[in-house]
Amino acid sequence: MADKPRLLGSWHTSAVQFGPENPQRYPTTPVAGQKRGYAAFSSQQDADRNGTGLQRRAVLPRPHSTIRSDSDSNGAVERPQLVASAIEYPDGSVTKNDGPSEYSQRQMFAATPTSTVDPLLSLSHPAYGLPEQLVANFAALGIKAIYPWQRQCLCGPGLLEGEKNLVYSAPTGGGKSLVADVLMLRRVLEDRAAKAIVVLPYVALVQEKVRWLRSIVSGIPRADAANLDMPDDSHGFWAPRADKDTIRVVGFFGGSKIRASWADFDIAVCTIEKANSLVNTAIEDCSISSLRAVVLDECHMIDDDYRGYLIELMTTKLLCLGQPLQIIGMSATLTNIELLKRWLQGHSYETRYRPVPIEEHLVCDGKIYGSETTAALLKASAAQPDTGSQCGLPGLQPMRLIKPSDHKELADPVRNAVVALANETVRAGYGVLVFASSRAGCESDALLISRVLPTFAEADPLIQEKRLDLLGDLRSLSTGLDPKLEQTIPFGVAFHHAGLTTEERELIANAYDQGVLKVCVATCSLAAGINLPARRVILHGARMGRDLVGPAMLRQMRGRAGRKGKDEVGETYLCCRRSDLDAVVDLMHAELPQVSSCLISDKRRIQRALLEIIAIGLATSRESLDDYVSRTLLAYSTEPRSIQEHVEASIAELQEMQFVTVDEYGSFEATRLGKAIVASSLDPEDGIFIHDELKRALQAFVMDGDMHVLYHFTPVHDLGGVMVNWKAFWNEIQQLDDSGLRVMHLLGLKPVVVDNMLRGGILRESTAEEKEMARRYRRFYLALQLRDLCNEMPIHRVAEKYDMPRGSIQNLAQTCQGFAAGMIKFCEMMGWGAMAAALDHFSERLNAGARADLLALSKITFVKSRTARIFWDNGFKTIAAVANAHPEELLPVLMQAQPNKVKLGAKDEQKFKDKLLAKAKIIADSANRLWEMELEYDYE
Structure with a gap:
């Protein structure tokens, strides 16, 4: 192919080929304090022998060697080493030396203006009004200056003063969180009583954000808020005290051991559900007046069909308050930002700036094509039907070729491409993220990639030691060491998915972040769930399960490529089959979907919205209800007549379900049941089911065992996804004592039904009664797992017993802890004090994972x-x-x-x-x- 002048986003030489400085030598020791270190070759001889693509000489495949899957002598199973396929240029060469890349040359020039050119690029500039200590903390974490787009955004009309709301969009890795952090911290530092809420979609993101914010505000007493109006301190009233005057950052999420209240934090970092509940409580007890800032991260999730409507409910309530409050919404995947701007009545800003440019590639039939040629791929594909060959597509010149493998394990061209690209990246000293479509796919890819990488003995001694430490840390967990991780970690490879426990995922993420692990194979959820960038991102197909991922998810995954300060460029490789080519090319060029309200896509959502504002006293008349509805995102995107019809029908149904009453003056008031449903964060329909279940329990509550209480701790929503192992279910009910059998009888559960399911029967769910009964069977099955956890059975034993991933068992326990808190609130609101007390006692056992005699000891850190x-x-x-x-x-x-x-x-x-x-x-x-x-x- 003839060389062409390269533009940003269009080039024909893999940046991995050149390395950080010299095309033949790489640093071998990670640099302390960096985001990620680079471990590379132990010698140039290794580079030549292993076919890294850095030399022009021909690469001879190594004969099979035998290696151990671990470094110790604990009976590790021996397995043959594989050789990754070579990646060549069309002319047969392994490298293409056309001189240094454009991206290497960019280091010689100032790609971004500095604060000496533009003083407003320094956070210490008086315009931002930040305390010196806060600026120093940002600098200590690597943020010494901001980008021009961040300056333009922050200096928008009325933003620094908190007079205007803001919604903005910036690519993943473009530094969008910093803008929200600066604005939020200004609001918190302005007023001693001010509070802020940060809303994030996932628990992992909440935990990560809590750690980040605590580092940012470390050592900053409120009295040190530079350039902000503070009261006279002549009497020492504002003297800093560690427990009172420092900025307190608290995380709120399901399963959290912390039971914090509104008075216990200055900045609350919450999941969507917890944020909505926190706002409801604060409005009801009139403490909401101290709220000064709300940050909505990943605000494109407002149209998420399952949870998005909660963001809209909460934000609309805040817009109705009429108090000084700044709402800041941000996302990497917003298209119709103007709609959100009108809804929030604020300022909007969009940028496509990325500090590290991303090069995108498509891999099909062992051929690597640049993203700029993918439009032509459809025509070429149509001209040549899928024959299963690897002869490429006519009329198109691939950038590089991945040779077929002689190993039967790598016979599949997609898997072979994934392994070859990962091998090339690691041997060049870089980190790589591989996205797989399933948990099983993650583990399979990780095992194969580990078999083509340098053996443990060939690794740098310092890296060897750190990998052994990681294995030791994983072994020391209560869940033990996963046998597949034990095989892959010595080679610098791990997998990351929901089947692992939280502790395992955190150890793996930290090790990858520090350069101890070079390859992380993850499910698609990692793309949005945690911040782990890499030099190269490889997508093993473009599916999540059987379905293609959406354009937003694809952008999230590809956005993980490129690390600021470490890489000159990021690379993405989407590896697909010929049969998927049309769909994948369409996906690569698809526009992001426009966000919209999903408040009326399910009748329960508008019902819940109306019930919440009535229960917390935000709206009690028809006029105030209409005012609330007029401030929703729905009102900005749907025809008024349709909205009115839904509101009228929802009010009538709320009255019919006895959640709301209307007096002679037309004022609305929530009943005790309605208030209990809102306090426990339930949907109206689920609230009816819970009310009936607890009323039945009040009439005959089994107190001589655990099962009845634990049954009421199991969630009622999303039970359709619970996979019941009917054999395990049958085995457990055969061993139930009299107390457990009485619980089954009171719930209407029959052993004969479980036996029928074991023999291949179907759990009928065609009528409302059948759906309720199916829900009870699934809840009781989950209660059996909770019983084992509360009786101190380790998570990995419970997982083996019920044939479930350990991470799923742990997630169940955490979900049930949050749900149990809701059930206790429900009973308290209904005036069922004895039931609330019984549930509260057992909730402590669930949190501790222990019997009653250990509850005190389990409060000690690390003693569980x-x-x-x-x-x-x-x-x-x-x-x-x-x-x-x-x-x-x-x-x-x-x-x-x-x-x-x-x-x-x-x-x-x-x-x-x-x-x-x-x-x-x-x-x-x-x-x-x-x-x-x-x-x-x-x-x-």
Whole structure:
């Protein structure tokens, strides 16, 4: 192909070929403090031998060698090493040396103006009014200047003063979060009583944002708010106190152990559901007046068919308050931003700037095409039907060719391409993210990629040690070490999906972030669920399960390519089959869908919206109801007559369900049941089911066992996705005691139905009664799993017993913890105090994953479930006993608590003991704090 002048987004040489500085040598030691380090070749001989594509010489495949799947001698299974396919240019060469790439040359020039050119690019500029310590904290985290687009956005009319709302769009990796952080922190620092809420869609993002914000506000007492009006401090009233005057950042999400209230935070980082509940409570008790900023991250999710309407409900309530409040919405995938601008009555801003440009490629039949040629692919594909050959598409010159593999494991051209591209990236010293369509696909790809990479013995010694540490950390978890991770981690490869526990996913993400792992194979949910960028992103197909991903999800995945400060360019490779080519090319060129309201796509949503504002007292007359509806996003995108019809029908149904009453003056008031449903964050339809279930329990509650209480902790929504293992269900009900059997009888559950399902029967759900009964069977099945967790059975044992992923069992426990809190509120609002007390006691057991005798010990940091039982068995039965023990005395107990006994060398054994001793010190400190609180409480 003739060389052409290259434009941004159009080039014909893989940036991986050139490396960070020199095309033949790479740094071998990660740089401390960097986002991600680069581990590379142990020698140039390795580079030549392994066919990295960095040399012109021909690459000879290695003979099969035998390696172990782990570095120790714990009976690891031996397996043959594979050789990844070579990636060549059409002329047969492995590299194409046309001189340094455009992106290498860009380093010599100032691609972005600096603060010396434009003073407003410095966060210390007086216009932003940020305290010196805050600016220093940003600088310590690598943010020493802002981009021109961020300056333009922040300096929009009335934004820094908090007078206008803002909605803006910027690509993933473009720095959009910083704008919201600056505006939100200004609002919090302006007023001692001010509060802010940050709304995020996923728990992992909430946890990540909490850590980030705590780093940003570290050491900033409110009295230090530079350039902001503060009261006279002549009497020392505003003197900083660690517990009062520092900015408190608290996370709110399902399964959180923290039961914080409105008074306990300055910045609340919440999931969508928790944010809506928090706002409801604050409006009802009139404490909402202190709210000064709300950040809606990923605000394109407002049209998510399952949860998006909650964002609209909450935001509309805030727009009705009539108080000084700044709403900031942001997203990487907004198209009709003007609609949201009109709805929020604010300012809008759009940019396509990315600090690291992304090169996009399509891989089909072992041929790599540039994204600029994909439009021609459809014509070429139509001209040559799918014959299963790898002869390419006529009339199109591929950029590079991936040679077929001789290994049967890599016979599939898509899998072969994924493995070859990942191998090339790692051997060049870079990190790679691979997106697979399923959990099984993640694990399969990770195992194959690990078999083509350099062996453990060939890795850098420092990286070897860190990977062994990672394996040790994973082994020390209560869930033990996943056998497949044990095979892949020594080679710098791991997988990341919902089947893993939260602790496993966090350890893997951190190790990848630090360069210890070079390859992370993940499901599509990782693209939006956590911030893990890479030099190269490889998509193994474009499907999530059986369906193609949407344009927004595709953009999220591809947006993970390129790391600011580490890479000159990011690369994405979408590997697909010929049969999917038409759909994939259409997907690559598809426009992002326009966001819209989904408030009337399901009748329950408009019902819930009206019930909530009546229950919290925000609207009690028809005029105020109409005012609320007129401020919804729905009112800006739907015909008024249609909206009016839905409102009228919803009000009538709320009255019919006895959630709302109307007096003679036309004023609306929520009934006790209506208020209970809102307080427990239930949909109206689910609220009716829960009310009937609890009323039945009040008439005959089984108190001599756990099953009845735990049944009421299981969620009622989204149960259609619960996969019941009927064999496990049958085995468990055969072992139920009299108490458990009475619970089944009271719920109307019959063993004969379970037996019929085991023999291939169908759980009928055609009528309303059948749907309710099916819901009870699924809830009882989940309650059996909760029972095992509360009786201190480890998560991995429960997972094995019910044939479910460990992450799913852990997620069930966390979901049920949040749902249990809602059930307790429901009972309290209904005046069922005894039932609320019983549920509350068992909710503590669910949180602790332990029996009642361990509830006190389980409050200590790191002492949960199995560890608490081992402490008890060793005589540490109270918090005081642990508090009075020396950390050295706790060390043997922690050694017993390790789930896997691994033979370690003397050096590793000492390192392992040192880690446990550090853990013992944290445990002792935590016990001391809890003991002091107990003594203080007793004294008072």
